[in-house]
Amino acid sequence: MQQDPDWFRNVAEYILREGLPTTLKLAAVAVIVSTVVGMVLGTLITIPFRPLRALIRLYIEVWRGLPILVTVLFIYWTATAEVGGFRFELSAFWSAAVGLSLWGSAQVAEATRGAVQSIPREQHEAASALGFGWVGRHTFVIVPQAVRRLIPPMVGLLVNIIQNTTIAYVIGVSELLETANRQFENLTLAGDGHPFVIFGFVLALFFLISFPLTRLAAYLERRLV
Amino acid sequence: MDIVFAAFDWSFIWENRAEIWSGLKNTLRAAAIGIAGSFLIGVVLGAARAHRIPVVSQLAAIYVELIRNTPILVQIFFLYFGILPWLGYTGTPFLAAWLSITIWGGAFNTENFRAGFEAVPRQFREAAYALGFTPLKTFLNVTLPIGGRIALPSTINTYISVLKNTSLLLVIGYAELTSVANHIQSVTFRTFEMFAVIAVVYLALVWTLSALVRLLEARLALPESR
Numbered sequence: 001m002q003q004d005p006d007w008f009r010n011v012a013e014y015i016l017r018e019g020l021p022t023t024l025k026l027a028a029v030a031v032i033v034s035t036v037v038g039m040v041l042g043t044l045i046t047i048p049f050r051p052l053r054a055l056i057r058l059y060i061e062v063w064r065g066l067p068i069l070v071t072v073l074f075i076y077w078t079a080t081a082e083v084g085g086f087r088f089e090l091s092a093f094w095s096a097a098v099g100l101s102l103w104g105s106a107q108v109a110e111a112t113r114g115a116v117q118s119i120p121r122e123q124h125e126a127a128s129a130l131g132f133g134w135v136g137r138h139t140f141v142i143v144p145q146a147v148r149r150l151i152p153p154m155v156g157l158l159v160n161i162i163q164n165t166t167i168a169y170v171i172g173v174s175e176l177l178e179t180a181n182r183q184f185e186n187l188t189l190a191g192d193g194h195p196f197v198i199f200g201f202v203l204a205l206f207f208l209i210s211f212p213l214t215r216l217a218a219y220l221e222r223r224l225v
Numbered sequence: 226m227d228i229v230f231a232a233f234d235w236s237f238i239w240e241n242r243a244e245i246w247s248g249l250k251n252t253l254r255a256a257a258i259g260i261a262g263s264f265l266i267g268v269v270l271g272a273a274r275a276h277r278i279p280v281v282s283q284l285a286a287i288y289v290e291l292i293r294n295t296p297i298l299v300q301i302f303f304l305y306f307g308i309l310p311w312l313g314y315t316g317t318p319f320l321a322a323w324l325s326i327t328i329w330g331g332a333f334n335t336e337n338f339r340a341g342f343e344a345v346p347r348q349f350r351e352a353a354y355a356l357g358f359t360p361l362k363t364f365l366n367v368t369l370p371i372g373g374r375i376a377l378p379s380t381i382n383t384y385i386s387v388l389k390n391t392s393l394l395l396v397i398g399y400a401e402l403t404s405v406a407n408h409i410q411s412v413t414f415r416t417f418e419m420f421a422v423i424a425v426v427y428l429a430l431v432w433t434l435s436a437l438v439r440l441l442e443a444r445l446a447l448p449e450s451r
C-alpha cells in the first residue's frame with residue numbers, strides 16, 4: 001500500500017489534537033486532587049493522636065509503595081465489575097485520575113508533614129496566645145508558612161504526574177501515548193510504522209513540557225528553601 | 226460484610242501458583258539486573274559528573290536530562306519498537322525489559338552519586354594525593370566509600386522505583402508479576418483477589434527495601450554525623 005507522503009503531518013496533528021488535551025486534563029485533575037487531599041492529610045498527621053496517625057501513615061505507605069500501574073489496573077477492573085451486589089461504573093479516564101491522585105496525594109501528604117513539622121514551635125504558641133484554635137492556627141499561621149517549603153516539591157510532583165499520565169495508556173485512555181500508538185499501528189498495517197519518528201515525537205513533546213518545569217523546580221529550591 | 230467476603234474465592238490463586246511464581250521471578254530478575262546496572266552506570270557517570278571529566282561529563286548530563294524529563298513508558302516503546310528493531314534485534318522482550326529500566330535507573334543514580342561524591346570534602350582527596358594515591362586509587366579508597374554512603378538513601382529509593390517500574394514492562398509483553406496477574410484476572414474474572422495478592426507482594430518487597438534504607442542509614446552513617 002502506498003503511504004501518504006504527508007503522513008507525519010497527519011500523525012502529529014492527530015496526536016496533538018486528540019492526545020495532548022486528554023493528557024493535560026488528566027494531569028490537571030490529578031494534581032489538583034493530590035494537592036488538596038495531600039495537604040489535608042499531611043497536616044492532620046501532625047496531630048498527636050495515634051489511631052489517626054497510623055491510619056494516614058498506612059494510606060501514605062500503601063499508595064506510595066504500590067506501582068501506579070497496579071493501582072490504576074485494580075481501580076479500573078474492580079470499578080467496572082460487580083462487588084457485593086453493587087455495580088460501580090468508572091470510566092477509564094476517571095480510573096486513571098483516581099489512581100494517579102491516590103499516589104500523588106500520598107506524596108503531597110508526606111511532603112506536607114515534613115514542611116508543617118519544620119515550622120518552629122513558637123509559631124504555634126504565638127498563634128495560640130492570640131486565641132486561635134487548632135483549625136485557625138493551622139489555616140492562618142502554620143500551613144501558609146509551610147506552603148513556601150512545599151512549592152519546589154510540588155513542581156516536581158507536577159512533572160512526575162504529567163509523565164505518569166502515560167500509564168493511562170494501558171487501560172485505553174486516549175492520551176499522548178495511546179494516540180501515538182494508534183497511529184503507529186495504523187501505519188504499520190499500511191507498510192511502515194515509523195516507530196522511531198512517532199515515539200520520538202512523543203518523547204520530544206514530554207521533554208518540552210517537563211524540562212522547563214524541572215529547571216523551575218531546581219531554581220525554586222535554591223531560592224525558597 | 227459477610228456477604229461481601231462470601232463472594233470472594235481465593236482457591237484460584239493456589240491453582241495458578243505456578244504462573245504467579247514465574248511472574249514474580251521475572252519481576253525479580255528484571256529488577257535485579259536493573260538495580261545492578263543502574264548502580265554501575267550511576268557510579269561511573271556520577272564520578273565523571275562530580276570530577277567534571279570533559280566530554281563524558283557533558284554527555285552524561287544530556288543523558289540524565291533526557292531520561293528524567295520523559296516518561297519511562299514512552300522510553301520503553303521507543304526502545305522496543307524503535308531502537309531495537311532498527312539495530313536488527315527482533316527477539317524476546319527480555320532485552321528491552323531490563324535495558325529500559327536500567328537506562329532509567331542509571332540516569333537517576335548518576336544524579337544520586339554525583340551529589341554524594343560532590344559532598345565529600347575536597348580536603349579528603351587532597352590528603353589522599355599527599356599520601357601518594359593516584360586519582361583512581363583516591364576515588365576507590367576515599368571518594369567512593371564516603372560519597373557512596375552519603376548517596377545511599379537516595380540510591381535505594383531509586384532501586385525501589387526501578388523495582389516498581391518493572392510493572393510497566395507489561396506493555397511489551399514481558400511476563401512479570403503485573404502482566405501475569407492481569408492475564409489471570411482476565412481469564413478467571415477474580416479481579417479483586419488477584420490484585421489484592423500482587424499488591425501484598427509489591428508492598429512486601431517495597432517495604433522491605435525501605436526498611437533497609439532506615440537500617441543502613443543507621444548502620445552506615447558517617448561517624449561524625451552520629
